[in-house]
Amino acid sequence: MAVANQKGGVAKTTTVHSLGVASAQLGRRVLLVDLDPQACLTYSLGFDPDRVERSLHDVFVQRAEMADIILPIPEVEGLDLAPATIDLAGSEVHLLTRTGREHVLARGLAPVLERYDLVLIDCPPSLGVLTINGLTAAHSVVIPLQCEALSHRGVGQLMETIEDVRAFANADLAVRGIIATMYDSRTKHSRTIVEEVEERYGIPVLQPPVRKSIRFAEAPAQGKSILQHAPTSAGAVAYRHLAQVLMAPSGSTVDALAETVGNPVQVGSGIPTGFDVFADDPATNVPLGAVVHPVDARGEPERFDPADGAGGQSVQSDDGNLAPLSVVETA
Numbered sequence: 001m002a003v004a005n006q007k008g009g010v011a012k013t014t015t016v017h018s019l020g021v022a023s024a025q026l027g028r029r030v031l032l033v034d035l036d037p038q039a040c041l042t043y044s045l046g047f048d049p050d051r052v053e054r055s056l057h058d059v060f061v062q063r064a065e066m067a068d069i070i071l072p073i074p075e076v077e078g079l080d081l082a083p084a085t086i087d088l089a090g091s092e093v094h095l096l097t098r099t100g101r102e103h104v105l106a107r108g109l110a111p112v113l114e115r116y117d118l119v120l121i122d123c124p125p126s127l128g129v130l131t132i133n134g135l136t137a138a139h140s141v142v143i144p145l146q147c148e149a150l151s152h153r154g155v156g157q158l159m160e161t162i163e164d165v166r167a168f169a170n171a172d173l174a175v176r177g178i179i180a181t182m183y184d185s186r187t188k189h190s191r192t193i194v195e196e197v198e199e200r201y202g203i204p205v206l207q208p209p210v211r212k213s214i215r216f217a218e219a220p221a222q223g224k225s226i227l228q229h230a231p232t233s234a235g236a237v238a239y240r241h242l243a244q245v246l247m248a249p250s251g252s253t254v255d256a257l258a259e260t261v262g263n264p265v266q267v268g269s270g271i272p273t274g275f276d277v278f279a280d281d282p283a284t285n286v287p288l289g290a291v292v293h294p295v296d297a298r299g300e301p302e303r304f305d306p307a308d309g310a311g312g313q314s315v316q317s318d319d320g321n322l323a324p325l326s327v328v329e330t331a
């Protein structure tokens with residue numbers, strides 16, 4: 001799955017890192033591919049890109065096999081990285097001179113695919129040959145979208161590139177959906193932009209959106225994702241939720257998953273360990289941060305913030321809406 005948007009700073013790298021850790025924590029074998037010469041993903045996974053010996057660049061110039069460059073992430077079982085270094089900027093030039101240049105990443109990945117359940121590709125902030133390689137190697141693409149004015153113009157260009165890739169290199173490339181990032185549920189603005197993009201391009205918006213939070217800025221310098229740094233924060237919960245949605249067979253929803261473990265849920269009782277319980281604001285579908293995280297042996301909620309005092313089958317959001325609880329399996 002490629003994560004692409006030619007705009008920088010829309011949370012592509014954060015999304016790849018967070019979904020990767022969330023999926024690995026759910027028991028999947030995951031490879032993260034850092035296709036950005038700025039190597040932010042490599043850095044945020046705890047590696048110094050200046051000291052990484054071999055990177056994707058070596059695969060692109062046929063100096064190494066993919067298997068030789070892959071690094072395990074020590075703190076997260078099941079998570080590996082194909083790292084980037086600044087040399088990758090040179091790969092662009094090299095790739096442009098090769099025939100079949102769109103397929104170089106796909107070919108490089110082929111021998112290691114059977115080792116993984118999921119490969120997540122972090123594309124650079126451009127629509128150049130590296131991003132095209134990412135889109136050509138992928139079955140599907142997810143588009144992080146920062147909800148601000150004019151965001152949709154970038155989506156139009158990206159969709160044109162995706163059409164080209166479908167026409168010339170990868171006919172089956174599916175657009176899985178948009179992830180609304182740095183979402184501010186207090187402004188009507190954010191909601192309107194997401195709806196506009198959904199309508200104009202017919203791309204589904206994946207639930208839930210990821211709200212703006214300072215906790216995201218704290219994590220990368222520690223070589224950690226928000227799932228490790230602040231596992232019960234709304235951002236971590238949102239990405240866990242999204243990882244579930246993306247791994248579910250297409251067509252099935254989180255609600256369907258919730259059904260399988262039995263809704264409605266009684267807060268504070270009967271929630272087995274290994275399940276997350278969410279409450280989304282029915283007006284915005286934004287997680288309220290009302291997270292029951294039943295991790296202790298008695299199945300007691302570890303934390304249940306805004307709904308303090310509330311119980312039963314719903315919680316009350318700030319604007320007085322009643323939000324039904326849903327349950328997602330985490331183990």
Ligand SMILES: Nc1ncnc2c1ncn2[C@@H]1O[C@H](COP(=O)(O)OP(=O)(O)O)[C@@H](O)[C@H]1O
Pocket residue numbers: 007008009010011012013014015040125181182183210211212213214216217218235
């Ligand atoms: N939900 C969020 N709330 C606040 N800051 C975020 C959020 N998601 C990402 N960020 C921050 O925004 C910046 C850009 O994110 P990044 O993932 O590097 O974007 P991209 O890869 O698209 O350039 C980073 O500093 C990151 O920590």
Ligand SMILES: [Mg+2]
Pocket residue numbers: 012013014036040041122123
């Ligand atoms: Mg990035």
